[in-house]
Amino acid sequence: MHEERGLPPGQRQVEGFPRFGAHLARPAPAVPAHPVIELGGALSEPVEFPLSQLPGLPRTEIAADFHCVAGWSATGLRWEGVSFATFYRAVVEPALPPGTAITHVVCRGLDGWRSVQTVEDAMADDVLLAEHLDGRPLDGDHGAPVRLVSPRQYGHFSVKHLCGIDVLTAAPACTEGPLLRPHPRGRVWEEERHGLVPGRLVRPVYRALIAPIRALSARGAGRTAAPAPPR
Numbered sequence: 001m002h003e004e005r006g007l008p009p010g011q012r013q014v015e016g017f018p019r020f021g022a023h024l025a026r027p028a029p030a031v032p033a034h035p036v037i038e039l040g041g042a043l044s045e046p047v048e049f050p051l052s053q054l055p056g057l058p059r060t061e062i063a064a065d066f067h068c069v070a071g072w073s074a075t076g077l078r079w080e081g082v083s084f085a086t087f088y089r090a091v092v093e094p095a096l097p098p099g100t101a102i103t104h105v106v107c108r109g110l111d112g113w114r115s116v117q118t119v120e121d122a123m124a125d126d127v128l129l130a131e132h133l134d135g136r137p138l139d140g141d142h143g144a145p146v147r148l149v150s151p152r153q154y155g156h157f158s159v160k161h162l163c164g165i166d167v168l169t170a171a172p173a174c175t176e177g178p179l180l181r182p183h184p185r186g187r188v189w190e191e192e193r194h195g196l197v198p199g200r201l202v203r204p205v206y207r208a209l210i211a212p213i214r215a216l217s218a219r220g221a222g223r224t225a226a227p228a229p230p231r
């Protein structure tokens with residue numbers, strides 16, 4: 001058993017909560033006038049869930065630290081939204097053919113970011129579809145209009161600008177090469193940093209990426225891309 005106090009192994013605390021991600025210096029994607037979460041995968045048919053309906057579901061608030069696989073941690077964040085499990089039971093489950101056994105969940109962001117996690121990890125009671133951070137609506141830097149937050153997994157599972165969720169009956173094929181292969185669970189207290197290499201061994205390599213990715217990500221902070229032309 002791990003004692004979940006202090007920081008997980010190999011993590012270092014940073015001041016505040018930096019913008020960080022594969023978006024690098026690109027500004028946040030424009031939020032559509034009527035944002036939806038597209039639900040797909042093993043559903044009987046795809047469902048478009050309007051975000052305007054999210055406030056109708058029971059709300060959850062959590063306090064949690066946020067841990068990026070590169071090695072930085074932001075502490076004491078307060079997230080508010082709907083727990084993934086609540087959303088799943090209210091919206092996803094009723095749209096599944098009877099008897100479907102879901103094993104994996106794929107989340108997608110408006111910028112094309114994508115994460116795959118086991119349904120077990122997604123259903124943990126501290127996984128949220130978060131709309132508020134520290135009492136304010138999410139801004140573009142941290143994932144407006146809604147993001148996944150999974151505090152016990154590395155940050156790349158916490159998809160910003162969430163626009164799609166696919167539920168699957170088997171693990172999808174891995175699209176990353178061996179070098180960047182994510183760990184299928186990515187649990188921070190187990191230091192599951194990498195799919196093939198033990199976490200402590202990749203620490204120095206990942207840590208070297210923090211400064212450049214932070215600097216680039218900061219360049220696009222506070223900005224939003226021009227909206228896509230109407231279709």
Ligand SMILES: Nc1nc2c(c(=O)[nH]1)N[C@H]1C(S)=C(S)[C@@H](COP(=O)(O)O)O[C@H]1N2
Binds near residue numbers: 017024067142143155
């Ligand atoms: N849509 C989207 N979500 C994303 C990313 C991204 O590039 N795009 N980067 C991930 C990574 S690697 C981290 S550490 C966190 C950083 O979240 P923050 O920018 O709110 O600090 O977002 C994750 N979610």
Ligand SMILES: [Mo]
Binds near residue numbers: 020069070
């Ligand atoms: Mo990250």
